[in-house]
Amino acid sequence: MFKHIMVPVDLAHIEVLEPSLEVVADTAKHYDASITYVGVTSTAPNSVARTPDEYQQKLEAFAQKRHSVHGQPVTAKVYSSTDPIANVDDILVKSIDELGIDLVIMATHLPRHLDAVMPSHGGKVATHTDASVFLVRPTES
Amino acid sequence: MDSNSQRPEEKSSEGIPSPDGPANLIDTDYVIGQDNLTASPMGFNIDLHGKVFTISSLVIVLFVVLTLALQDQVAPIYDTVFNYLTTNLAWFFIFAANIFVLLCLFLIVSPFGKIRIGGAHAKPDFTYAGWFSMLFAAGMGIGLMFFGVNEPLAHFGTSFDGSNWAPLGGATGEFEGDAAGSAALGMAATIFHWGLHPWAIYAVVALSLALFAFNKGLPLSMRSVFYPILGERVWGWPGHIIDILAVFATLFGLATSLGLGATQAAAGLTYLFDAPEGDVTMILLIIGITIIAIASILAGVDKGVQLLSKINIAMAAGLLFFVIAVGPTLLIVTGFFENLMSYVVHLPALSNPFGREDANFSQGWTAFYWAWWISWSPYVGMFIARVSRGRTVREFLVAVLLVPSIVSVLWMTTFGGTAIDQYLSQGIEAVRDAGVDLQLFIMLEQLPLSNITSFLAIVLVIVFFVTSSDSGSLVIDSITAGGKVDAPKPQRVFWAIIEGTIAIALLLGGGLTALQTMSVSTGFPFTIILLVACYAIIKGLMSEPRPA
Numbered sequence: 001m002f003k004h005i006m007v008p009v010d011l012a013h014i015e016v017l018e019p020s021l022e023v024v025a026d027t028a029k030h031y032d033a034s035i036t037y038v039g040v041t042s043t044a045p046n047s048v049a050r051t052p053d054e055y056q057q058k059l060e061a062f063a064q065k066r067h068s069v070h071g072q073p074v075t076a077k078v079y080s081s082t083d084p085i086a087n088v089d090d091i092l093v094k095s096i097d098e099l100g101i102d103l104v105i106m107a108t109h110l111p112r113h114l115d116a117v118m119p120s121h122g123g124k125v126a127t128h129t130d131a132s133v134f135l136v137r138p139t140e141s
Numbered sequence: 142m143d144s145n146s147q148r149p150e151e152k153s154s155e156g157i158p159s160p161d162g163p164a165n166l167i168d169t170d171y172v173i174g175q176d177n178l179t180a181s182p183m184g185f186n187i188d189l190h191g192k193v194f195t196i197s198s199l200v201i202v203l204f205v206v207l208t209l210a211l212q213d214q215v216a217p218i219y220d221t222v223f224n225y226l227t228t229n230l231a232w233f234f235i236f237a238a239n240i241f242v243l244l245c246l247f248l249i250v251s252p253f254g255k256i257r258i259g260g261a262h263a264k265p266d267f268t269y270a271g272w273f274s275m276l277f278a279a280g281m282g283i284g285l286m287f288f289g290v291n292e293p294l295a296h297f298g299t300s301f302d303g304s305n306w307a308p309l310g311g312a313t314g315e316f317e318g319d320a321a322g323s324a325a326l327g328m329a330a331t332i333f334h335w336g337l338h339p340w341a342i343y344a345v346v347a348l349s350l351a352l353f354a355f356n357k358g359l360p361l362s363m364r365s366v367f368y369p370i371l372g373e374r375v376w377g378w379p380g381h382i383i384d385i386l387a388v389f390a391t392l393f394g395l396a397t398s399l400g401l402g403a404t405q406a407a408a409g410l411t412y413l414f415d416a417p418e419g420d421v422t423m424i425l426l427i428i429g430i431t432i433i434a435i436a437s438i439l440a441g442v443d444k445g446v447q448l449l450s451k452i453n454i455a456m457a458a459g460l461l462f463f464v465i466a467v468g469p470t471l472l473i474v475t476g477f478f479e480n481l482m483s484y485v486v487h488l489p490a491l492s493n494p495f496g497r498e499d500a501n502f503s504q505g506w507t508a509f510y511w512a513w514w515i516s517w518s519p520y521v522g523m524f525i526a527r528v529s530r531g532r533t534v535r536e537f538l539v540a541v542l543l544v545p546s547i548v549s550v551l552w553m554t555t556f557g558g559t560a561i562d563q564y565l566s567q568g569i570e571a572v573r574d575a576g577v578d579l580q581l582f583i584m585l586e587q588l589p590l591s592n593i594t595s596f597l598a599i600v601l602v603i604v605f606f607v608t609s610s611d612s613g614s615l616v617i618d619s620i621t622a623g624g625k626v627d628a629p630k631p632q633r634v635f636w637a638i639i640e641g642t643i644a645i646a647l648l649l650g651g652g653l654t655a656l657q658t659m660s661v662s663t664g665f666p667f668t669i670i671l672l673v674a675c676y677a678i679i680k681g682l683m684s685e686p687r688p689a
Contacts, residue, residue: 086441
């Protein structure tokens with residue numbers, strides 16, 4: 001049913017991703033799908049990498065690590081932006097079409113009042129794409 | 142790993158400007174954000190540099206409270222500091238600004254001009270139109286609205302009257318009663334204050350920041366420029382102090398300008414549309430500007446700041462060409478070249494730091510302006526740096542130095558030239574006698590469709606403030622987040638609100654001008670920082686791999 005899964009990854013907050021990564025591994029194995037880990041980084045140096053190139057290398061290393069866990073084919077793709085915090089949703093929506101993604105699995109936070117003004121990235125991506133979107137909430141622990 | 146798991150040929154994705162070519166990152170163990178505090182109080186994520194954020198916030202609160210509570214006592218102190226600087230150190234400001242211009246001109250023609258910001262293969266993030274609109278709107282948009290008419294008339298008037306406030310020989314009565322000579326000198330002096338020198342100030346800050354962030358891999362923060370001198374100590378207190386000073390200058394520069402700008406816009410609204418005079422109109426203006434600025438920063442640099450800047454520049458161009466078309470067209474067209482020539486002729490004397498006969502002008506105008514531009518330079522420079530990745534040094538300097546200077550000449554010629562013509566040929570004295578906030582509207586009143594153009598001018602003033610407020614909030618947020626440009630969004634909103642709040646508090650409690658004087662005084666320490674930046678630029682460019 002799903003051939004190509006996109007997993008948005010923020011290497012600066014990898015701990016938040018943990019529950020979703022499990023879902024990704026299980027789903028990819030179940031559908032025998034390939035996975036693209038997508039990162040959106042700033043063109044200016046940030047806490048993860050000092051250049052977009054370095055970010056790409058780190059994301060590839062991350063993808064390989066995940067491949068060794070689930071064994072499904074992986075690729076890594078990085079987009080850089082002057083203002084990644086503001087542009088991340090648009091970039092993800094665009095990349096879904098570009099990469100031919102049919103399922104997006106991404107971590108998200110619990111609903112909060114602030115979402116009315118600043119919606120979650122997951123919620124916004126789901127609103128603007130034709131692909132299926134699986135939002136994984138943080139676990140109780 | 143199976144054969145499908147990784148395809149090396151796909152490593153270089155289209156989305157990133159990768160590879161960026163040979164790079165020469167500075168070897169440091171410092172990790173951006175390592176000194177930051179992170180938390181999520183009430184669902185708000187925060188990610189701040191503990192010391193820079195805390196101290197700059199406390200200093201800001203202290204200054205606002207002091208200014209509000211002890212206005213009569215602190216205002217003279219601020220004035221004394223500022224007057225001391227512009228009177229006794231005018232030579233230093235004028236001398237330093239000349240160095241900035243000479244460095245920029247040298248870099249344009251030198252082989253360093255080929256070096257690309259962000260690495261040899263970096264691609265620009267914005268189109269020329271978007272890029273230029275942003276740097277122009279952030280750089281001086283708002284000032285042009287008020288001083289475009291005021292300043293040429295002022296210098297013309299003092300020269301014509303033989304006042305000792307006139308520039309150069311005008312101060313000794315050389316141009317008394319000489320309308321043509323006074324007009325030429327007035328235009329040259331105005332262009333001097335709005336041409337190469339201010340833009341060179343911005344260019345030095347922007348280029349040094351861009352170079353050390355995008356080519357050397359240091360955080361996009363003022364302290365990074367000091368790395369060639371301070372080395373690793375830049376991550377400690379010396380760096381904190383530089384960044385705190387940058388926050389101080391930026392926030393107070395923006396907040397006081399916002400307050401004073403609202404006063405001026407309100408005066409325009411009252412004059413044109415009989416809007417009720419008083420605090421309510423001004424506060425509503427500040428709140429409106431802040432709300433639009435918040436929407437803009439939430440939308441981000443691309444969809445917020447860039448879009449507003451483009452709208453802004455398109456409207457400004459519309460107003461400019463309208464005045465050219467319905468005003469004294471031939472005079473403006475020929476005046477453009479004449480004023481440019483007059484500027485070139487008077488430039489050596491105007492930029493001479495020593496032995497000036499026109500102390501009032503060189504200290505009261507030029508040194509004031511240089512301190513003002515320099516105090517704005519951390520904000521404007523950092524914003525320009527952020528949006529300039531992918532440009533070569535030459536392209537960058539042509540766009541940041543030469544093109545805006547030419548636009549300033551055209552703007553000043555159009556607005557100032559038209560106003561001087563109205564005064565001289567049509568005998569309209571009101572245009573010269575009115576306050577600075579009304580002169581533009583009186584000039585427009587003499588032209589057709591003045592209701593529409595005056596309204597457009599007020600909208601322009603307001604939108605220029607929005608573009609200052611939103612880009613300024615982005616800059617302050619980045620500095621207080623330890624150079625991170627990807628800190629959580631609520632922090633940007635926080636700074637925009639603080640800026641509006643300070644503007645309102647000072648508007649109601651008084652002290653706007655006093656605090657603005659204080660913030661312009663930061664121009665002095667920043668002049669020293671900028672001289673260091675000049676050294677850093679040369680050092681940084683020399684260590685860059687030379688393009689073929």
